[in-house]
Amino acid sequence: MSEYHLNKLLYATAREHRIVEAIADEAVLAAYELSAEEREALRTGDVARLYELGANPYLIRRVFRPRFPV
Amino acid sequence: MASVVAGVLTSHAPLITARPEVGDHAARARFVGALEELRRRLERARPDVIVMFVNDHVQNFFYDAMPALCVGVADAYWAPSEGGSRFLRVPARRVPGHRAWARELLVAGLEAGFDLAYSHELEFWDDVSVPLHFLLPEARVPIVPVLTNCVAPPLPPPRRSWELGAFVREFVARRPAAERVALVGTGGLSHWIGVPGHGRINPEFDRRVLGWIAEGRGDAVAALGTDEIERDAGNGGQELRNWIAVLGALPGVKGEVLAYEPVAEWLTGCGAVWMLV
Numbered sequence A: 001m002s003e004y005h006l007n008k009l010l011y012a013t014a015r016e017h018r019i020v021e022a023i024a025d026e027a028v029l030a031a032y033e034l035s036a037e038e039r040e041a042l043r044t045g046d047v048a049r050l051y052e053l054g055a056n057p058y059l060i061r062r063v064f065r066p067r068f069p070v
Numbered sequence B: 001m002a003s004v005v006a007g008v009l010t011s012h013a014p015l016i017t018a019r020p021e022v023g024d025h026a027a028r029a030r031f032v033g034a035l036e037e038l039r040r041r042l043e044r045a046r047p048d049v050i051v052m053f054v055n056d057h058v059q060n061f062f063y064d065a066m067p068a069l070c071v072g073v074a075d076a077y078w079a080p081s082e083g084g085s086r087f088l089r090v091p092a093r094r095v096p097g098h099r100a101w102a103r104e105l106l107v108a109g110l111e112a113g114f115d116l117a118y119s120h121e122l123e124f125w126d127d128v129s130v131p132l133h134f135l136l137p138e139a140r141v142p143i144v145p146v147l148t149n150c151v152a153p154p155l156p157p158p159r160r161s162w163e164l165g166a167f168v169r170e171f172v173a174r175r176p177a178a179e180r181v182a183l184v185g186t187g188g189l190s191h192w193i194g195v196p197g198h199g200r201i202n203p204e205f206d207r208r209v210l211g212w213i214a215e216g217r218g219d220a221v222a223a224l225g226t227d228e229i230e231r232d233a234g235n236g237g238q239e240l241r242n243w244i245a246v247l248g249a250l251p252g253v254k255g256e257v258l259a260y261e262p263v264a265e266w267l268t269g270c271g272a273v274w275m276l277v
Helices: A001-015 A027-029 A036-044 A047-052 A057-063 B015-019 B024-043 B082-088 B098-110 B128-135 B158-174 B203-214 B218-222 B225-233 B238-250
Strands: B003-010 B050-052 B069-072 B074-079 B092-097 B117-118 B143-148 B180-186 B255-263 B268-275
Touching: A001 A057, A001 B117, A027 A036, A036 A047, A047 B050, A047 B128, A047 B143, A047 B255, A057 B082, A057 B203, B003 B024, B015 B128, B015 B158, B015 B238, B015 B268, B024 B050, B024 B128, B024 B180, B024 B255, B024 B268, B050 B092, B050 B238, B069 B098, B069 B180, B074 B203, B082 B268, B098 B143, B128 B143, B128 B180, B143 B158, B143 B238, B158 B180, B158 B218, B180 B238, B203 B218, B203 B238, B203 B255, B203 B268, B218 B238
Parallel strands: B003 B180, B050 B143, B050 B180, B069 B117
Antiparallel strands: B003 B268, B069 B143, B074 B092, B255 B268
């Protein structure tokens, strides 16, 4: 389980006020201890999958704002 | 002896101020009108200090050290900060804290068995900034923020907030000074944020909770379990802990529900309650 690192990446992104549809920058992804599933969910901006994998929903909402209709 | 002169319960949500124009105009006007009525009543209660039961939204606290309960002991707080101001669309400002009062609360809490964390620097978003934008536009009364983890499970159980409120009531009653203390709890009611079902509101649950509060049955709200809240009121419903703390400080006191509007465009079941202290 690397959900701590998944949240760490999302927290760092949120602190920079970056709002994105996906996180596909391999250098960014490589900087955190992530599972293959976590990387894939970030690359595709799959917010439901990220939640299942243990990402905090408030961080998901902040970072992947364009993925939500409201 | 100091006394609790006011109890206020309100929802908070960034879109209340960020997107004031969306949705049903009449519903919005009723909710904002209720907040303005709460402001008038709070002014008339002339509090010397406002204890605010609120929660972080992972802007201050992270999983490296996640406090279940935390007391703010600073002289002032950003509510909101410049960054928060941009997305909340309310002016950035410093709201005064009450360091000495907060520290005494902290020490008494530790003595009473509450393992409280404390913080000298907190940045508030919609949790504090949106309610105070309406309730305390001139920020003349110092606040003492008491934060409960409502967003990063595992969460302290709702009954802990009831106990925390009861402790605050006893703390106030023991104080020698003729202080006038207001209690404000913000958050809820039902909403689903960032999870599957994002945007859902459950008015049936919200009206049930408000009905209990109107009858003076805060203990029924405190008896809700974390899983039950998650199922019926969403992850955002976990913020009811902040209301439960106020209810725990005022057991048996009835609440006057000034408004309830499930505002889909604000993603939140929006309630406003004045406790009949």
